[in-house]
Amino acid sequence: MTSESLRFAGSRWTPSVAAASSRRVATALTQRIAVLIVVLIVVFATVDLLPGNGVRAVLGRDATDAQIAAREAALGLDRPLPVRFADWLGGLIRGDLGTSVRGTSVNDMLTDKFPNTLILGGAAILVTAIAAVCFGALWSFFPRSVAARALSSTTIAVIAIPEFVIAVGLVFVFALLLGWLPAVTTTGPSGAPANAAVLVLPVLALAIPQSGWNIRVTRAALDEAAGMPHVAAAELDGLTRREILARHILPIAAPTLAASLATTVGMVLGGALVVETIFNYPGLGTVLAGAVTDRDAPVVAAVVALTGVVITMMLVLADLLRAWAIRTRA
Amino acid sequence: MSISRRHFLAGSAGVSALAVLAACGSNNDSSSGAPQSGGTLRVGALGKTSAIEQDPHQTLNNNSDFLISSLVFDALTVPGENPNTAPRLASRWEQLGDPRQWRFVIAEGAAFHDGTPVSSADVVWSLRRLHEIAGETKVPVTSPGDIVTDGPSAVRITTPAPNRDLPMLLRLMTFTVKQGTTDFARPVGTGPFTLESFDNGNARLVRNPNWYATPPTLDAIEVTRFESTTAMANAVLSNQIDLASNVGAVAGRTAEGRDGYTVMRRSNDVVIPVVMRTSDGPFADVRVREAMRLIVDRDAMVKQAISGYGVVANDVLGTGDPTYDRSLPQRGRDLDKAKALLAEARFDLTKTYQLFTKDEAVGEVDSAKLFAGQARDAGIKIDVVTQDSNVFYDETWLSAPLYTANWGTNDSVVFFASKTMYSGTKWNETGFHDAAFDSAYRRALAARDDATYQNASHDLQRIEYERGGYLVWGMADGVDIASSRVHGLPTLGGFGRVQLERAWLTN
Numbered sequence: 001m002t003s004e005s006l007r008f009a010g011s012r013w014t015p016s017v018a019a020a021s022s023r024r025v026a027t028a029l030t031q032r033i034a035v036l037i038v039v040l041i042v043v044f045a046t047v048d049l050l051p052g053n054g055v056r057a058v059l060g061r062d063a064t065d066a067q068i069a070a071r072e073a074a075l076g077l078d079r080p081l082p083v084r085f086a087d088w089l090g091g092l093i094r095g096d097l098g099t100s101v102r103g104t105s106v107n108d109m110l111t112d113k114f115p116n117t118l119i120l121g122g123a124a125i126l127v128t129a130i131a132a133v134c135f136g137a138l139w140s141f142f143p144r145s146v147a148a149r150a151l152s153s154t155t156i157a158v159i160a161i162p163e164f165v166i167a168v169g170l171v172f173v174f175a176l177l178l179g180w181l182p183a184v185t186t187t188g189p190s191g192a193p194a195n196a197a198v199l200v201l202p203v204l205a206l207a208i209p210q211s212g213w214n215i216r217v218t219r220a221a222l223d224e225a226a227g228m229p230h231v232a233a234a235e236l237d238g239l240t241r242r243e244i245l246a247r248h249i250l251p252i253a254a255p256t257l258a259a260s261l262a263t264t265v266g267m268v269l270g271g272a273l274v275v276e277t278i279f280n281y282p283g284l285g286t287v288l289a290g291a292v293t294d295r296d297a298p299v300v301a302a303v304v305a306l307t308g309v310v311i312t313m314m315l316v317l318a319d320l321l322r323a324w325a326i327r328t329r330a
Numbered sequence: 331m332s333i334s335r336r337h338f339l340a341g342s343a344g345v346s347a348l349a350v351l352a353a354c355g356s357n358n359d360s361s362s363g364a365p366q367s368g369g370t371l372r373v374g375a376l377g378k379t380s381a382i383e384q385d386p387h388q389t390l391n392n393n394s395d396f397l398i399s400s401l402v403f404d405a406l407t408v409p410g411e412n413p414n415t416a417p418r419l420a421s422r423w424e425q426l427g428d429p430r431q432w433r434f435v436i437a438e439g440a441a442f443h444d445g446t447p448v449s450s451a452d453v454v455w456s457l458r459r460l461h462e463i464a465g466e467t468k469v470p471v472t473s474p475g476d477i478v479t480d481g482p483s484a485v486r487i488t489t490p491a492p493n494r495d496l497p498m499l500l501r502l503m504t505f506t507v508k509q510g511t512t513d514f515a516r517p518v519g520t521g522p523f524t525l526e527s528f529d530n531g532n533a534r535l536v537r538n539p540n541w542y543a544t545p546p547t548l549d550a551i552e553v554t555r556f557e558s559t560t561a562m563a564n565a566v567l568s569n570q571i572d573l574a575s576n577v578g579a580v581a582g583r584t585a586e587g588r589d590g591y592t593v594m595r596r597s598n599d600v601v602i603p604v605v606m607r608t609s610d611g612p613f614a615d616v617r618v619r620e621a622m623r624l625i626v627d628r629d630a631m632v633k634q635a636i637s638g639y640g641v642v643a644n645d646v647l648g649t650g651d652p653t654y655d656r657s658l659p660q661r662g663r664d665l666d667k668a669k670a671l672l673a674e675a676r677f678d679l680t681k682t683y684q685l686f687t688k689d690e691a692v693g694e695v696d697s698a699k700l701f702a703g704q705a706r707d708a709g710i711k712i713d714v715v716t717q718d719s720n721v722f723y724d725e726t727w728l729s730a731p732l733y734t735a736n737w738g739t740n741d742s743v744v745f746f747a748s749k750t751m752y753s754g755t756k757w758n759e760t761g762f763h764d765a766a767f768d769s770a771y772r773r774a775l776a777a778r779d780d781a782t783y784q785n786a787s788h789d790l791q792r793i794e795y796e797r798g799g800y801l802v803w804g805m806a807d808g809v810d811i812a813s814s815r816v817h818g819l820p821t822l823g824g825f826g827r828v829q830l831e832r833a834w835l836t837n
Contacts, residue, residue, distance in 0.1 A: 052720025060389040061723065061757070064465075102380070112530065113379075175568045183564035184556075191529050280554075280561040282379075282530055289557075290380025295720060299380075 028319040032312045036305070037089075043304045044085050047297040054101040054295030075099060088298055092305060098298035100291070106302045109287060112191040114306055117283035119192075120276070121268045121310075123199060124206035128268075129261055131211040136218025136257075137245075140226065151215060158212035163271040167205035167278045174201060184280040191282060202279045206271050210264045217260040218253070225252035255322040262311075262318035269307045365818060367547040369835035372571040373397065374562040377555040382531040384514040386505035387460045393576055393827075394555040398533045400828040401551060403505035403519035406434055406453070407497050409826045412652045414741040415498045418543075419448065419506055419520060429492035429776060434500075436483045439542040442508055443524045450479035455509040457485070467749075468503045470496065492776040494783060495744050502825050522546045522831040531555035547834045559692075566811045567591070572835070573819070574811040576827055578692045579639035582809035592812045595639060598650030598740040599808030599823035602635070602694050604685070604701060604732070604801035609761030611731035612683060616797045617675040623661055623801050624668040625708045626701055632804040635697035640806040645798065646791045647750075648743035649805050650823060653787040658795050668708050682711040683732055688722040691736035693806060698734050701803075728759060735759055738824045740805065743787045747771045751790075751798065760799025767793045 055071045056063055072078050076087070088098045097106035139148045158166070175183035181201055186194040193199055225231065226249050234244050269284075276285035284303050291299035377392030386399040407423075410416030417423075421437040440448040457477045461469040471477060472490050480486040489496060508518055517525050522545065523535035533553045537546050554571055556562040563581035566574040567588065574581065582593045606613035606622060613619055628642040643649055644660050672679065687698035695716055702712035717726060726733050739745055749755055752771045753763040767790060774786035794800065808823050815836045820829040 050718075050720075052718055052724050054720075056724060057720050060391070061727075100380075109379075171564055175564065179568065182570055183568040184561050184570055186554075186570065187530070187532065277557050278561060280556050280558070280565070286379040286557050290378045293378075293718075293720065294380055296380070 024323050025320055029316055032316055036308045036312055039308060040089070040301055040305055041085060044088070044297050044301045045081060047292065047295060047300045048081055050295055052295055057294050058101050075101065075103065088301065097302040100299045101294055101296045106299055109299065110284065110302060110306065113282060113284050113287055116192060116281065117269070117272055117285070120199065120202055120206065120281060120283060121265070121272055123203045124210065124268050125261065125265060127203055127207035128210045128214050128264060131207065132214035132218045132257065135215045136222060139215065139219040140222035155212040155215050158208050161209060163205055163209055164274045164278060166208050167201070167275050170201045170205055171278070185282065187282055202275050202281055205275045206268050209271070210267055214260055214264060218257050221253035221256035222249060225249040228252065251325065255325040258318040258321045262314040265314045266311045269311070365547050365834040366836055367834070368549050369837065370550040370552060371548050371573060371816065371830070371833055371835060372552045372554065373573045373575055373830065374554050374556050374565055374571040375575045376559065376562065377531050378557060379531065384517065384528065386507065386514065387463050389464065392531065392555065394531050394553055396825070397575065397828045398525070398535070398553055399505055400502060401523040401535055401830065402517050402521045402525050403507065404521050405500065405502045405504045407501045408829065409501050409741065409822050409824070411822060414652060415501060423497050425778070429778065430489050432487050432496050433480055434485050434487070437542050440520055441540065441542065442518050442520050443538060444518055446508070448506060448520055450482055450485050452509045453485045453506050454479050456506045457504060460504060470499055494775050494777050495742065495748070498742055498745065523551060546831045551830060563811065566813070569813070572813045572816050576808055577811050579637035579807070579809050582639060582811060583637055585811045590814050592814050592816070594810040594812060594819055596808035596810070596821055596823045596827060598805050600691050600736055600738055600806045601647060601740050601802060602691050602697050602734055602736045602806065603647070605735050605759045606799045606801065607731040607761045608799040609763060612677070613731055613799070615675040617671040618677050619797070619799065621668040621671040621708070624664045625705050625710070626801060626803050627663045627704050628803045631697060631700055635693040635700055636804065636806045639809055640804050642804050643802040644795065645800060645802045646794045647746040647800060647802060648740060650741035651743045651787065653743060653784045655788045655791045658791065665708050672708065679709045682713050684715050685712050686715050686717055686722065686726045686730050686733035688717050688719045690719055694734050694736055728757065740823060743790055744771070744774050747774070747790050751794070762799055764793060764797070
């Protein structure tokens with residue numbers, strides 16, 4: 001932010017404003033965390049209420065009722081649901097994600113997988129953000145161009161296509177037909193993806209559908225910002241197009257774009273569950289799918305908690321950006 | 331639930347992409363010849379993250395884990411074609427004077443990967459541990475004391491009643507570990523390969539040059555775990571792996587059109603019968619069960635539910651058994667006779683019957699839906715209810731009047747009799763209590779010669795055919811896709827698919 005635009009905004013950064021802002025941030029953060037806890041309660045209870053016994057699923061067809069009861073007692077699964085949840089939540093605060101119905105540490109299960117999903121999701125968000133800004137700007141600034149017309153239809157199309165269709169199409173063309181990129185993810189000795197090439201198709205499969213929406217949002221936000229009176233004033237002042245964009249349009253449009261991308265984080269993590277299966281990618285998706293099948297409430301809740309924290313952080317960042325932007329405009 | 335629906339759609343879409351691709355080439359017959367040595371075989375096998383298990387005595391739900399365990403460890407016996415039981419860690423076995431007792435002799439030169447010879451104490455310890463963890467279904471004895479050493483290189487096992495099939499029942503499950511081992515992070519087995527690394531269900535195994543049987547020719551086997559058959563098929567068709575083990579009929583069909591690939595069909599791999607409850611309920615009348623078996627269009631089931639990768643069957647389980655009775659007349663579709671039988675039995679055609687199924691074996695849900703459609707031709711209204719596997723085993727299995735099952739061991743008639751049909755079994759899927767069947771079962775187990783055994787086996791089959799509760803419309807093949815460089819692959823159905831120690835690669 002430059003001093004010039006601050007002057008335009010007609011307000012200064014003062015201690016009282018700072019205090020008000022941090023209060024606002026604190027309130028937003030508290031609300032987000034409260035929502036996350038409610039979500040976790042719902043998830044925990046839902047998995048628990050699903051028909052089917054997780055311990056039986058693990059012990060197999062041969063297990064007797066006595067064996068199942070013994071294992072349940074050993075894992076503390078015979079305690080009431082609220083007690084188990086409180087216990088699990090207490091562990092979560094200490095960084096202990098609990099024990100699965102197979103008796104393994106959930107931390108161990110997720111240590112390798114969570115970073116892998118973050119790499120995949122983070123790269124997809126980055127690609128989406130770059131695509132949104134570049135194509136959104138192109139569309140907004142040259143609304144009558146061929147590119148704009150192409151974007152108008154393709155963005156709608158890709159929003160409507162689910163990730164797995166894109167994924168399967170990408171595999172078909174780039175792996176099976178052309179042989180340029182690997183069809184499935186290979187991992188190195190550390191359990192992480194072996195090289196950057198294996199990430200290309202899964203990242204694209206996630207980023208393409210999300211880009212459609214974000215390009216449209218960016219374009220709309222830029223159009224709206226460009227239509228504001230101070231932009232016309234700046235034009236009359238003889239500022240160059242680049243200056244107007246950097247100082248007067250992007251700062252106004254940024255909070256909208258940030259909010260849209262923050263929402264996209266959730267969509268990307270959801271889509272990752274499907275995309276990971278198609279590419280045999282070693283991430284959280286397969287853990288979650290297996291845990292739902294096993295009725296493994298601590299594992300499902302742990303995955304939701306981790307992704308929930310990421311989404312919450314992104315939403316709080318977007319809140320912050322908006323708070324800051326509103327302040328400059330106040 | 332949206333995830334499973336998406337997964338399902340993902341699977342179908344993957345398959346259609348493959349189908350398009352299949353049009354691009356034609357199949358190429360592989361040349362064989364003398365096995366060449368060296369090379370690394372890259373194998374894909376199914377396995378769920380949540381079910382990864384390295385302890386060979388626990389339930390190995392993942393194909394990938396089972397494959398790794400059976401290459402690192404040796405069981406006493408392994409599947410064969412005829413006879414269906416072949417030696418492995420036990421070089422030979424004999425029934426003793428007391429017909430309840432068997433003596434298994436450990437193969438000469440058998441040693442662990444660290445060089446320690448295998449002792450009878452190791453085998454006893456392993457069998458007892460397996461019995462403790464998995465119970466009588468894996469080691470059919472009453473107590474640990476029934477498994478004892480018999481000198482330094484033999485073990486003696488005593489079953490509650492004479493059991494001719496004990497060597498068969500000990501196939502592949504009885505992995506021998508060193509006495510006292512409970513940690514399998516760095517497993518020391520006796521098998522044809524040693525484990526070099528294991529990560530997240532993926533493993534690299536290297537040749538054990540000192541294996542007491544003929545050592546493998548491959549230098550190494552790399553096992554990659556796949557969550558879905560679609561990803562595994564893509565991996566083999568893009569040359570990221572050399573062998574997709576048990577990848578399914580649909581992938582097999584698409585690969586058949588491609589240059590450079592061999593599609594292996596292993597017969598008698600999986601049976602997906604319709605289970606009818608015989609003890610009570612709407613199917614208790616034998617005429618109704620007979621009608622159901624005349625309603626099914628077996629050819630259509632094989633063609634559509636399992637993509638033609640299989641053969642029709644004849645309501646008898648254990649089609650791969652050397653004693654399987656081919657003289658029983660093959661049942662075909664006869665709607666008139668079926669309708670007459672239903673009328674005679676006063677079967678209520680106004681009601682809608684529920685057929686429970688689950689998405690477990692490839693084609694299982696489809697088979698249920700197809701059958702429901704065929705039953706309409708005879709005026710029976712069947713509503714297919716697809717359940718989550720968990721719910722199915724909690725609420726439906728062993729109790730509902732009509733459901734689908736699936737079994738992967740199909741080379742023994744007596745195996746099915748012992749597990750699912752004689753009146754004393756705890757897995758009596760059809761609620762079957764038949765005195766003549768039980769008597770034939772006991773005769774089979776007590777048989778001391780092949781003729782008596784075969785005779786008893788034929789009796790079991792005839793009873794199943796005439797009044798059993800299974801509608802066995804067909805047998806699905808196991809389908810593997812391999813690069814044409816790969817030779818010496820397993821040909822047996824079921825767990826026989828893990829026998830990769832004789833595989834080799836052309837350079």
